[in-house]
Amino acid sequence: MAQRNMDSKKTAMPEQDAKKRAANFEEVALGYTEDMAKNEAMRCLQCKNQPCVAGCPVNVQIPDFIKLIGEGKYVEAYDKIRETNGLPAVCGRVCPQETQCEERCVRGIKGEPVGIGRLERFCSDYAIAKGAKPTECASATGKKAAVIGSGPAGLTCAADLAKAGVDVTVFEAFHIPGGVLVYGIPEFRLPKALVQKEIDALKAMGVKIETDMVMGRVLTIDELKEMGYDTIFIGTGAGLPSFMHIPGENYNGVYSANEFLTRINLMKGYKFPEYDTPVRRHKNLAVIGGGNVAMDSARCAKRLGADNVYIVYRRSEAEMPARNEEIEHAKEEGIVFSFLVSPTAILGNSDGYVTGMTLQKMELGEPDSSGRRRPVPIEGSEYDIELDAVVVAIGQSPNPLLRKATPGLKAQSWGGIIADEQTGATSIEGVYAGGDAVSGAATVILAMGAGKTAAKAMLEYMDKK
């Protein structure tokens, strides 16, 4: 084995030039070469107590897969990750590693942690390009399961059930499966072809995917039971956008981030007229919010050709929930950040179109229940800016449709389905739930973990039935 690499910094990953990429939808980060991956793998100390593994919500055996990369066994490294994580090419790209596995890495004490996500991405891309071997499934058990929603929670649950020999059908409301991986996270962070490959792998395992099926409207949970499904998983995500309820939110040119991103990502608005749904190219656009969704919206707007894109956030940069990498990338691409300001009204003309926004300056007060310092308005500090579009990215909550169509399905006052943490079991026998539909907007890997937990419990439930 080559010598340990004691460089305090991660091996740099090549990226598209900021100016060039701000005008295209191609992937920003270009991934490691074999030499770069081996170099980074040699930074891992192979710690006996494996603190990094405890930081991963699905316990990927991190030192083991990194050791395999160091030995040039890339496909084996991919297989090792796949033992606990069904979507490593996705997680290597979008997991918030800095607050999960990499946060616990001992190399991070005196320098940068090992680039665990970058290595996960490298061996996944390598193995997928080589044609990763199909997952073997147990022989058919004769049991049937329905999975509602095809985001990371639903896909993971479906994969684990199919692996165990269950006949699985996934019902998805949209015309394309993948959930937020397809309609939310933009192409330049997560290429859709990759997600499609994961979905193809699921189909190869015998999972049936029915699209354009808005469950609760087309079919109810009771009807699924009557159709012979032994157990049902609800992974319907958190797709209901929140608004600010300020004057002017009904003007033309005000979007929820969900609608804006869906038009761009799922309906490929930027390829109009090649694709059906046009997206207006705005000149001056403001995105309200400071999370990943806000960064994605702003960076998409820039790529659509907007002259000026502003992020409007009511706290300071230190409190921003978006990943540091996304904030840095957004800045490099020319997005302008306005901190400590909050909109009080959206302005419009007599034709009903957005013309601007009134902003009020804020200062930080005492910490609130989230532990972050509360923004306090400064009296008399309002000022106007000129805009022709506003994207509201201040949060999403679980979609109420299926919940409302399912009597007896208990939920929190804010809409999250109530499900047992250890099993995902809901208030209805045989019905399980997980992902954002239960937790509210969270992360891909947590949704996958919830899908896995529920699949295990569903298998046990079917065994006892």
Ligand code: FAD
């Ligand atoms: P979803 O991915 O939302 O999937 C739910 C699926 O259910 C959807 O396909 C939906 O159409 C379908 N559905 C809903 N209702 C019905 C119904 N009645 N019948 C049938 N189907 C239905 N997380 C990260 O870890 N890293 C990131 O970088 C990151 N960036 C993000 C960027 C954006 C723009 C957004 C919106 C989210 C981001 N997240 C990120 C969060 C992450 O994507 C979610 O936490 C995760 O996708 C939740 O998975 P899920 O399976 O629970 O739900």
Ligand code: SF4
């Ligand atoms: Fe880290 Fe996410 Fe991979 Fe776990 S799945 S090791 S948290 S990148």
Ligand code: SF4
């Ligand atoms: Fe390697 Fe860091 Fe994990 Fe130690 S904590 S095994 S150095 S990745």
